[in-house]
Amino acid sequence: MTSAGRFAPSPSGELHVGNLRTAILAWLFAKSTGRDFLLRVEDLDRARSGAEAEQLRDLEAVGVSWDAAVVRQTERGPLYEDAIARLAAEGRTYECFCTRREIQEAPSAPHSPQGAYPGTCRTLSEAEREIRRASRPASIRLRSEVAEWAVEDQLHGNYVGVVDDFVLRRNDGVTAYNLAVVVDDAAQGIDQVVRGDDLLPSTPRQAYLATLLGLPVPEYAHVPLVVNHDGVRLAKRDGAVTLGDLAALGVTAVSVRDLLLESLGLPAGSLQDAVPEFDPRRLPRERWVWKTPRG
Template sequence: MQAAEGKGAGRFAPSPSGDLHIGNVRTGMLAYLWARGSGRRFLWRDEDLDRVRAGAAERQLAEFRALGVRIDGAPVAQSARTAGYADACARLEEAGLVYECFCSRRDILAAPSAPHAPPGAYPGTCRDLDEGQRAQARERLRSQGRSPALRLRTDGGERTVGDEVRGEVTARLDDLVLRRGDGVWAYNLAVVVDDGEMGIDQVVRGDDLASSAPRQAHLAELLGLPVPQYAHVPLVLGPTGQRLAKRDGAVTLAQLAGTGFDLWAWMGESLGFGPWTGLDDALAGFDPARMVREPVVFDPDANACGAHARSAMTSR
């Protein structure tokens, strides 16, 4: 389906830290199918604020273009957008919603958690320090060659957002990091600012990020940005039942080339549609309402040929 002029957009926003494995590819293709199937534009963003490997961004985009994906406009790099993140943080600070945090990761893990908070959640240690305590903490970090992080002040309440796959996602709002102690803008701030300013109103991504949606929706509203529609899709797992990773073996498209592995057939079957023959077939047959809602297992050792690759998929 051709994207309608003036309509919203979906996106794929990989981190260029290395080559994508087929679970990442499947999620990106779902974002594309969802966007095109709803008449939206499809945008590409490189989330390159951290862990960048030379050439990875170009290879990732080239693989998707080889699969027939057409992006609207030029790819966007987060590293070129830091002024916008600084402006958003300044507006939050003017509203009294930003404070310095002097805690290390070890400090946070060792601190008592608030009731009902998930393990490792920030307990608010630095939220209500007075100016004298903050000055002392700044000097302590300065002597260690460190700087404070910046956090968003919240009330710790729960927030629920709608999700086209999961129905609803509820999570407790925490004082998320806006800028890390090393000066790098944090993922949650960058993704909210980018999605809002790029006109992205549909976010399709792996369901390991579902718990981030309520806090991102809250942050978007604080910044006066629209909250997108979320669809958190099931992950591809490795043979041990853990999230698929490169340590599991041949899992990238380059590694699978020449093995007889049929990516389109595997993607269609793994999502419950039966084998696809290519992008046109996928666009014609994709229906979010019929999509498998459970994670699937991919065993690289079973991929000596295409038939084994497809029969290796099992619902968890």
């Protein structure tokens, strides 16, 4: 199977310039290392009608192309169920009946982050589970055998993060992100994952799960986000941050592409022309503050 990088947006709305910058970086990482570049639509949750088409249009407008048909998570349910069944057969899963509020309010182990699962349902008896099933549906959690896991990141070096008994399938039947992304990356031959650095804390969970499933752990590079003038992660409420909004101000997609390349220390022009100049070691490590240009 050909090695590949990828970009995997959720079709909840138009991509903003932060998303586009990450997509460009993922494309450059892949192409500069001789990999294919794939696009996966992560539509298990929060899909908005028409958003996928908008996102594909905007990616193409800034020069991001992909080397195979687009894959959608909603088409891949049997792969996720097979992975959960394999873990269950090995005694690595259990039912959880806790609400989000109960988890937030429960005491957790020292040094665990807020919201880390404290193991409330881990040792329930079958009789106790039967009682709880009558009042609410269960999610499926991983029975983790470690408290932390280390990953190697191309930009952050060795990173050690918490691994708790995280959810594999939510109580509404939807596959959880941490499982889906691991299964999808392995199935698609993705051995390079480039994404925003806000996802770095969840990466040790995913690497650990891949190991349990006997799947390869990809190379990681978590890149700096784009933020607003307050230093907060960029969002659509921050004004003209989508190609559509910027076009209304007279700012073309080509101008946005050039601006994003310049923010990475790369010359303006096509993405293909930027490949020879691309070197991860020279990438800016600080988050980039977005300032709306004028046409």
